[in-house]
Amino acid sequence: MRRPFRHSRSRKWPDQHRVGVQLRRLVTSVWVAGRQNGSPENACEEAAARCVAAYREHMAYLAEQPLLARSYERLDVDRLQTTATRGTLRKEIKRAAKRARRRTSDRALPRFTQQRDGTRRIVEEPPLITRPDPAQANQIAEALDSYLQTLPPHWARILAGYSISDIAHKVVGVGSVGMRAYIALCQGSSPDDVVFLQLKQARRSVVARFVHGDSAWHAHQGQRVVEYQQALQTVSDPLLGWTTVGDHQYYVRQFRDMKGAVTVDGIDACALANYAGICGLLLAKGHARTSGASMIAGYLGSSDHIDRAMCRFARRYAEQTERDYQALLAAVAQGVLHAEAGP
Structure with a gap:
């Protein structure tokens, strides 16, 4: 006999549409961060592609794992340090962990x-x-x-x-x-x-x-x-x-439970690409716990088609983000919006 738990029929987890939205937002953030750091467009594209590829490959791996194994999957600070291949990123991860331990x-x-x-x-x-x-x-x-x-x-x-x-x-x-x-x-x-x-x-x-x-x-x-x-x-x-x-x-x-974040401002293009891959892996881990990992992996496929499509989206949305920011600055300059300059 095989009967699903009744509770599972009504469980409300994020659907595949929302999964796609979250991936697009992440990839766009990577591209915007690259531009903010002064990286050339090809470096921004490489970082964005690394992010999607890591997501796609890790999702394919997790789709083959038992459901409980997906839930136990974790990336702690030690493994994060090992996953990071760039020395500058490893140093920033170490600093972020040190700052987080003080946030109590x-x-x-x-x-x-x-x-x-x-x-x-x-x-x-x-x-x-x-x-x-x-x-x-x-x-x-x-x-x-x-x-x-x-x-x-x-x-x-x-x-x-x-x-x-x-x-x-x-x-x-x-x-x-x-x-x-x-x-x-x-x-x-x-x-x-x-x-x-x-x-x-x-x-x-x-x-x-x-x-x-x-x-x-x-x-x-x-x-x-x-x-x-x-x-x-x-x-x-x-x-x-x-x-x-x-x-x-x-x-x-x-309010303070040792939350921390890696600062991407100023890191070099190679370190950003490395970090983008880690973020893609983490997003795949979260989605595999809550959504249909096999369905997502099947949709993404094994080629780089989705990587290139997401990069095209990220570039266009990064440009839209910059236009929106310039519109905001213009509104402040014209007195339409009130804002105070930061430090």
């Missing part, structure tokens, strides 16, 4: 908090960090109680040993412009035993209605973010969860 809640204490009347409080830095009014802070604290119910039981028990010391609104990066975001300082058994939690507003993707129609797949968009992140990553933040504050849905995570 206890190391954030001096940067974001101060002791006041025997209680540690978040330091306000208007307009980036501001304190909500007491009623709103209480509402957020109650939402964090509900958030605990979305965690695995053993993590919920651990986090329940902390108490909320302070809550603040904190402006986040460009990817979340216009969205609500808060940080909560939680203190444990000693003054240095702290956890920063971050609540980030989650809304339905702007492209979702074009793919799935007007009805959202998930009733809670914070849950959608958490489920997809856990599906794509071999190891996710164990404190990922979701909650609702008023009429707005949020996902919750650790």
Whole structure:
């Protein structure tokens, strides 16, 4: 007898259309990074092609692996160093790992908090960090109680040993412009035993209605973010969860959990191509965990046709990106948009 689990029939994972969108976005980012670093067009094309080829080849490999083996597939820092063939990239990976290990809640204490009347409080830095009014802070604290119910039981028990010391609104990066975001300082058994939690507003993707129609797949968009992140990553933040504050849905995570990133600004063309290949491999790993790996591998084929097609797309979209940026600068210069120059 062979009968699929009933749950699998209704499981909502990213479809092949969205998989293609994510690959195109990655390849375009590689081309834009190459131009930003002053690389010639042939070097940008080589890096983009390396990215797609790595994705295609690793997807073909994973399609032949058992489902559980795909889920266990991981690329840690040591293997990442081995995969990188360029010395400049290996050095940047080492620096990124070192920076990530310093991004923890206890190391954030001096940067974001101060002791006041025997209680540690978040330091306000208007307009980036501001304190909500007491009623709103209480509402957020109650939402964090509900958030605990979305965690695995053993993590919920651990986090329940902390108490909320302070809550603040904190402006986040460009990817979340216009969205609500808060940080909560939680203190444990000693003054240095702290956890920063971050609540980030989650809304339905702007492209979702074009793919799935007007009805959202998930009733809670914070849950959608958490489920997809856990599906794509071999190891996710164990404190990922979701909650609702008023009429707005949020996902919750650790504010500082040793997240890191490799800086591509200024790396040479060969190192960028090397890094692009690693990114393609990682994207294939995530997609093989969540989508039909065999179907994707069959669509991509074994030749370089898809590599060249993606490179053509990336070049055109990189040019469109530059035109959009020039239009933005013109709007700022004409006073249509207000902006402050960065450092």
